[in-house]
Amino acid sequence: MNGLTETKNIEFKLDGQTVQAQPGETVLSVARRQGIDIPALCHHEAIKPYGACRLCVVEVFWGKRSKLVTSCIYTPWQGETVETNSDRVRRTRKLVIELLLSRCPQVELLQELGRQYGVDGNRLEMGKTPSERCILCGLCVRVCDEKVGQNAISYASRGTERVIAAPFGGQAEECIGCGACVFVCPTNALHYEDIDGRRIMKEFNTQMPLLKCRGCGDEFATEKQMEKVRQRLTLPDELVDMCPRCRGSKFRTIMEKTLASK
Numbered sequence: 001m002n003g004l005t006e007t008k009n010i011e012f013k014l015d016g017q018t019v020q021a022q023p024g025e026t027v028l029s030v031a032r033r034q035g036i037d038i039p040a041l042c043h044h045e046a047i048k049p050y051g052a053c054r055l056c057v058v059e060v061f062w063g064k065r066s067k068l069v070t071s072c073i074y075t076p077w078q079g080e081t082v083e084t085n086s087d088r089v090r091r092t093r094k095l096v097i098e099l100l101l102s103r104c105p106q107v108e109l110l111q112e113l114g115r116q117y118g119v120d121g122n123r124l125e126m127g128k129t130p131s132e133r134c135i136l137c138g139l140c141v142r143v144c145d146e147k148v149g150q151n152a153i154s155y156a157s158r159g160t161e162r163v164i165a166a167p168f169g170g171q172a173e174e175c176i177g178c179g180a181c182v183f184v185c186p187t188n189a190l191h192y193e194d195i196d197g198r199r200i201m202k203e204f205n206t207q208m209p210l211l212k213c214r215g216c217g218d219e220f221a222t223e224k225q226m227e228k229v230r231q232r233l234t235l236p237d238e239l240v241d242m243c244p245r246c247r248g249s250k251f252r253t254i255m256e257k258t259l260a261s262k
Helices: 027-033 087-103 108-116 139-148 180-184 223-232 244-260
Strands: 010-014 017-021 057-062 065-070 081-083 154-156 163-165 193-195 198-201 206-212 219-222
Touching (some): 010 027, 017 027, 057 087, 087 108, 139 180, 206 223, 219 223
Parallel strands (some): 010 081
Antiparallel strands (some): 010 017, 057 065, 057 081, 154 163, 198 206
16 A cells, blocks of 8 residues: 555444544535534634534444534544434523523524524623624634734633724734635624725724726735735735626636636
8 A cells, every 4th residue: 555544434324324524524514415404603624624513513422421512623433323313412502592581682683593492581681782693603714814914803801891802902904805704704793894985894993995997997815915915825916906797707807818828
Protein backbone atom coordinates (compact mmCIF):
# COMPACT_ATOMS: atom_id res chain seq x y z
CA MET A 1 0.00 0.00 0.00
CA ASN A 2 3.07 2.27 -0.52
CA GLY A 3 3.36 2.91 3.23
CA LEU A 4 -0.07 4.53 3.41
CA THR A 5 -2.61 3.48 6.05
CA GLU A 6 -5.97 2.63 4.53
CA THR A 7 -8.82 4.54 6.18
CA LYS A 8 -12.12 2.72 6.50
CA ASN A 9 -15.60 4.00 7.04
CA ILE A 10 -17.14 3.64 10.51
CA GLU A 11 -20.23 1.44 10.68
CA PHE A 12 -22.76 2.06 13.46
CA LYS A 13 -26.47 2.00 14.23
CA LEU A 14 -28.44 5.20 13.80
CA ASP A 15 -32.09 5.05 14.87
CA GLY A 16 -32.08 1.33 14.11
CA GLN A 17 -30.43 1.68 10.69
CA THR A 18 -26.94 0.41 9.94
CA VAL A 19 -25.11 3.40 8.47
CA GLN A 20 -21.55 4.40 7.67
CA ALA A 21 -19.59 7.53 8.52
CA GLN A 22 -16.47 8.63 6.74
CA PRO A 23 -13.39 9.06 8.95
CA GLY A 24 -13.87 12.26 10.96
CA GLU A 25 -17.51 12.71 9.91
CA THR A 26 -19.94 13.74 12.64
CA VAL A 27 -23.21 12.10 13.66
CA LEU A 28 -25.11 15.22 12.56
CA SER A 29 -23.64 15.00 9.07
CA VAL A 30 -24.53 11.32 8.75
CA ALA A 31 -28.05 11.91 10.09
CA ARG A 32 -28.74 14.68 7.58
CA ARG A 33 -27.45 12.48 4.77
CA GLN A 34 -29.93 9.83 5.92
CA GLY A 35 -32.79 12.33 6.01
CA ILE A 36 -33.01 12.34 9.83
CA ASP A 37 -33.91 15.74 11.26
CA ILE A 38 -31.80 16.97 14.18
CA PRO A 39 -32.30 20.63 15.22
CA ALA A 40 -29.01 22.54 15.31
CA LEU A 41 -29.22 26.33 15.54
CA CYS A 42 -25.50 27.02 15.97
CA HIS A 43 -24.41 24.84 13.03
CA HIS A 44 -23.54 26.00 9.52
CA GLU A 45 -21.82 23.92 6.85
CA ALA A 46 -19.38 26.71 6.02
CA ILE A 47 -18.15 27.13 9.61
CA LYS A 48 -16.33 24.79 12.00
CA PRO A 49 -18.66 22.93 14.43
CA TYR A 50 -18.89 24.52 17.85
CA GLY A 51 -21.64 22.85 19.91
CA ALA A 52 -23.01 26.05 21.43
CA CYS A 53 -26.79 25.68 21.34
CA ARG A 54 -26.89 22.03 22.58
CA LEU A 55 -30.09 21.37 20.65
CA CYS A 56 -28.46 18.69 18.52
CA VAL A 57 -27.92 16.27 21.43
CA VAL A 58 -28.29 12.56 20.69
CA GLU A 59 -27.99 9.49 22.93
CA VAL A 60 -25.09 7.08 22.42
CA PHE A 61 -25.33 3.54 23.79
CA TRP A 62 -22.72 0.97 24.78
CA GLY A 63 -24.67 -2.03 26.01
CA LYS A 64 -26.80 -0.84 28.93
CA ARG A 65 -24.84 2.37 29.37
CA SER A 66 -25.52 5.58 27.48
CA LYS A 67 -24.66 9.26 27.44
CA LEU A 68 -25.79 12.43 25.68
CA VAL A 69 -23.43 14.01 23.15
CA THR A 70 -23.68 16.97 20.79
CA SER A 71 -24.04 15.45 17.34
CA CYS A 72 -22.48 18.40 15.49
CA ILE A 73 -19.06 17.68 17.02
CA TYR A 74 -19.31 13.97 17.93
CA THR A 75 -17.71 11.43 15.59
CA PRO A 76 -19.12 7.89 16.00
CA TRP A 77 -17.17 4.76 16.94
CA GLN A 78 -17.34 1.42 15.20
CA GLY A 79 -20.34 -0.65 16.29
CA GLU A 80 -21.96 1.81 18.67
CA THR A 81 -25.66 2.70 18.70
CA VAL A 82 -27.01 6.25 18.39
CA GLU A 83 -30.60 7.34 19.02
CA THR A 84 -31.66 10.79 17.82
CA ASN A 85 -35.19 10.86 19.23
CA SER A 86 -35.17 8.89 22.50
CA ASP A 87 -37.14 10.04 25.55
CA ARG A 88 -33.95 11.32 27.17
CA VAL A 89 -33.03 13.27 24.03
CA ARG A 90 -36.48 14.83 23.74
CA ARG A 91 -36.52 15.84 27.42
CA THR A 92 -33.14 17.51 27.07
CA ARG A 93 -34.05 19.34 23.87
CA LYS A 94 -37.30 20.48 25.45
CA LEU A 95 -35.41 22.05 28.34
CA VAL A 96 -32.92 23.73 25.99
CA ILE A 97 -35.77 25.15 23.89
CA GLU A 98 -37.49 26.41 27.05
CA LEU A 99 -34.29 28.19 28.10
CA LEU A 100 -33.88 29.74 24.65
CA LEU A 101 -37.51 30.87 24.62
CA SER A 102 -37.07 32.46 28.04
CA ARG A 103 -34.39 34.65 26.48
CA CYS A 104 -36.03 35.20 23.08
CA PRO A 105 -39.79 34.57 23.38
CA GLN A 106 -40.67 36.27 20.08
CA VAL A 107 -38.37 34.27 17.79
CA GLU A 108 -40.62 32.34 15.41
CA LEU A 109 -38.14 29.51 14.89
CA LEU A 110 -37.99 28.86 18.64
CA GLN A 111 -41.76 29.05 18.93
CA GLU A 112 -42.09 26.37 16.24
CA LEU A 113 -39.54 24.15 17.99
CA GLY A 114 -41.45 24.70 21.22
CA ARG A 115 -44.62 23.41 19.60
CA GLN A 116 -42.79 20.36 18.23
CA TYR A 117 -41.35 19.46 21.63
CA GLY A 118 -44.36 20.33 23.74
CA VAL A 119 -43.03 23.38 25.54
CA ASP A 120 -46.04 24.74 27.42
CA GLY A 121 -45.72 28.43 28.21
CA ASN A 122 -42.62 30.03 29.63
CA ARG A 123 -41.93 29.35 33.31
CA LEU A 124 -38.37 30.73 33.22
CA GLU A 125 -37.45 34.41 33.18
CA MET A 126 -34.00 35.74 32.34
CA GLY A 127 -34.68 39.45 32.47
CA LYS A 128 -34.54 39.98 28.71
CA THR A 129 -36.93 42.21 26.79
CA PRO A 130 -39.52 40.54 24.53
CA SER A 131 -37.72 41.96 21.49
CA GLU A 132 -34.49 40.05 22.19
CA ARG A 133 -33.61 37.77 19.25
CA CYS A 134 -29.98 36.79 19.83
CA ILE A 135 -29.59 33.23 21.16
CA LEU A 136 -25.77 33.54 21.48
CA CYS A 137 -25.15 30.75 18.97
CA GLY A 138 -21.93 32.49 17.95
CA LEU A 139 -22.35 31.94 14.20
CA CYS A 140 -21.80 35.64 13.52
CA VAL A 141 -18.62 35.75 15.60
CA ARG A 142 -17.23 32.63 13.99
CA VAL A 143 -18.01 33.55 10.36
CA CYS A 144 -16.40 36.96 10.87
CA ASP A 145 -13.28 35.26 12.24
CA GLU A 146 -13.02 32.09 10.14
CA LYS A 147 -14.30 33.20 6.73
CA VAL A 148 -14.02 36.98 6.60
CA GLY A 149 -10.88 37.19 8.74
CA GLN A 150 -11.84 40.43 10.49
CA ASN A 151 -12.66 39.54 14.13
CA ALA A 152 -14.88 42.62 14.25
CA ILE A 153 -17.27 41.29 16.90
CA SER A 154 -17.12 38.99 19.92
CA TYR A 155 -18.88 37.95 23.12
CA ALA A 156 -19.15 40.52 25.91
CA SER A 157 -20.32 40.41 29.55
CA ARG A 158 -21.40 37.28 31.42
CA GLY A 159 -24.43 35.29 32.52
CA THR A 160 -27.80 36.69 31.52
CA GLU A 161 -26.13 39.92 30.34
CA ARG A 162 -23.95 38.14 27.77
CA VAL A 163 -24.20 39.71 24.31
CA ILE A 164 -22.50 39.85 20.92
CA ALA A 165 -20.90 43.26 20.45
CA ALA A 166 -18.09 45.28 18.97
CA PRO A 167 -15.11 45.94 21.28
CA PHE A 168 -16.12 48.13 24.25
CA GLY A 169 -19.62 48.46 22.81
CA GLY A 170 -18.48 51.10 20.33
CA GLN A 171 -18.23 51.13 16.56
CA ALA A 172 -16.86 47.93 15.02
CA GLU A 173 -13.78 49.43 13.38
CA GLU A 174 -12.72 46.10 11.85
CA CYS A 175 -16.15 45.54 10.27
CA ILE A 176 -16.11 45.72 6.47
CA GLY A 177 -19.90 45.62 6.10
CA CYS A 178 -19.93 42.38 4.11
CA GLY A 179 -23.10 41.16 5.84
CA ALA A 180 -21.82 37.60 6.42
CA CYS A 181 -22.95 37.81 10.05
CA VAL A 182 -26.44 38.79 8.93
CA PHE A 183 -26.71 35.93 6.45
CA VAL A 184 -25.74 33.17 8.93
CA CYS A 185 -27.85 34.41 11.86
CA PRO A 186 -30.62 31.81 12.40
CA THR A 187 -33.00 34.14 14.27
CA ASN A 188 -32.79 37.39 12.27
CA ALA A 189 -31.15 39.15 15.19
CA LEU A 190 -28.81 41.10 12.89
CA HIS A 191 -29.62 43.47 10.06
CA TYR A 192 -28.06 45.98 7.73
CA GLU A 193 -29.54 48.80 5.68
CA ASP A 194 -28.17 50.77 2.75
CA ILE A 195 -29.29 54.39 3.20
CA ASP A 196 -28.03 57.52 1.43
CA GLY A 197 -24.82 55.94 0.20
CA ARG A 198 -23.91 54.26 3.48
CA ARG A 199 -24.31 50.76 4.88
CA ILE A 200 -25.58 50.80 8.45
CA MET A 201 -24.98 47.83 10.76
CA LYS A 202 -27.36 48.94 13.49
CA GLU A 203 -26.61 46.27 16.09
CA PHE A 204 -22.88 47.07 16.00
CA ASN A 205 -23.14 50.89 15.91
CA THR A 206 -21.33 50.87 12.58
CA GLN A 207 -21.76 52.57 9.24
CA MET A 208 -19.51 52.94 6.22
CA PRO A 209 -19.65 54.35 2.67
CA LEU A 210 -20.89 52.26 -0.24
CA LEU A 211 -19.09 51.84 -3.54
CA LYS A 212 -20.83 52.51 -6.85
CA CYS A 213 -20.53 50.04 -9.69
CA ARG A 214 -18.43 51.49 -12.49
CA GLY A 215 -20.73 49.71 -14.93
CA CYS A 216 -24.31 50.53 -13.94
CA GLY A 217 -23.72 53.06 -11.15
CA ASP A 218 -25.67 51.12 -8.53
CA GLU A 219 -24.32 50.97 -4.98
CA PHE A 220 -23.50 47.32 -4.39
CA ALA A 221 -20.90 46.89 -1.62
CA THR A 222 -18.88 48.85 0.90
CA GLU A 223 -15.49 50.33 0.09
CA LYS A 224 -13.93 48.26 2.91
CA GLN A 225 -15.47 45.09 1.55
CA MET A 226 -14.07 45.58 -1.94
CA GLU A 227 -10.66 46.45 -0.53
CA LYS A 228 -10.74 43.04 1.16
CA VAL A 229 -11.60 41.45 -2.18
CA ARG A 230 -8.58 43.16 -3.76
CA GLN A 231 -6.34 41.72 -1.05
CA ARG A 232 -7.61 38.18 -1.54
CA LEU A 233 -8.12 37.98 -5.30
CA THR A 234 -5.93 38.96 -8.22
CA LEU A 235 -8.45 40.82 -10.33
CA PRO A 236 -8.22 43.98 -12.40
CA ASP A 237 -9.84 47.04 -10.82
CA GLU A 238 -12.38 47.21 -13.62
CA LEU A 239 -13.82 43.89 -12.44
CA VAL A 240 -13.46 44.46 -8.69
CA ASP A 241 -15.34 47.76 -8.82
CA MET A 242 -18.34 46.24 -10.55
CA CYS A 243 -21.51 44.72 -9.13
CA PRO A 244 -21.90 40.95 -9.67
CA ARG A 245 -24.24 41.45 -12.62
CA CYS A 246 -21.93 43.82 -14.51
CA ARG A 247 -18.84 41.85 -13.49
CA GLY A 248 -20.31 38.69 -15.00
CA SER A 249 -21.15 40.50 -18.24
CA LYS A 250 -17.68 42.07 -18.42
CA PHE A 251 -15.97 38.75 -17.71
CA ARG A 252 -17.92 37.02 -20.48
CA THR A 253 -16.88 39.77 -22.90
CA ILE A 254 -13.22 39.37 -21.93
CA MET A 255 -13.39 35.58 -22.34
CA GLU A 256 -15.10 35.85 -25.73
CA LYS A 257 -12.38 38.22 -26.97
CA THR A 258 -9.66 35.95 -25.60
CA LEU A 259 -11.11 32.88 -27.30
CA ALA A 260 -11.68 34.74 -30.57
CA SER A 261 -8.02 35.83 -30.68
CA LYS A 262 -6.75 32.24 -30.51
